[in-house]
Amino acid sequence: MEIRSWTYEDIYAIAALEQACFRDPWSYRMLADTFFQDSTLALAAFEGGKVLGYGFLVVAGEEADVADIAVAPDSRRRGVGQALLGALEEAAKARGVKKLFLEVRVSNAPAMLLYLRGGFAGSYVRPRYYEDGEDALVMTKRIG
């Protein structure tokens, strides 16, 4: 498995994976727009030319939001998510980020367990954060 930055050509495959992984996926357009922002740090895991997973951070000063992370259903529980999260954290540190935060659906136990294992802690709940009315748990991690 290789982890590297996305290229513009990867966005099509990433958008397809996004569709397969979320009820409220980012569209190709949203992903492409975000990709071109200087504040975005976008990494993906590849194997044999196939995208196994991807994630991106949006950096604002000394903080960064883990805006998206997902792994293809047939590649889960192999450490891909953990490797991506670690690589995103290292890339954020190299940009001078001192604190990471993210929102996760309160029903999303696999993601919460991944983040807890990665050193994040639950901070507070954002009631009805998602369009369908579900609450988000905000999790944070100090990295600098």
Ligand SMILES: CC(C)(COP(=O)(O)OP(=O)(O)OC[C@H]1O[C@@H](n2cnc3c(N)ncnc32)[C@H](O)[C@@H]1OP(=O)(O)O)[C@@H](O)C(=O)NCCC(=O)NCCS
């Ligand atoms: C959350 C997600 C990214 C995890 O990716 P992954 O590659 O399967 O995660 P890893 O294999 O690196 O797992 C790391 C650890 O997280 C925890 N974990 C991950 N998935 C889990 C699950 N389904 N059940 C229980 N624990 C889980 C475990 O502690 C795991 O370590 P272990 O396998 O040694 O027990 C993946 O399930 C996914 O893409 N989900 C859909 C998209 C999503 O919800 N993204 C997060 C949005 S906030």
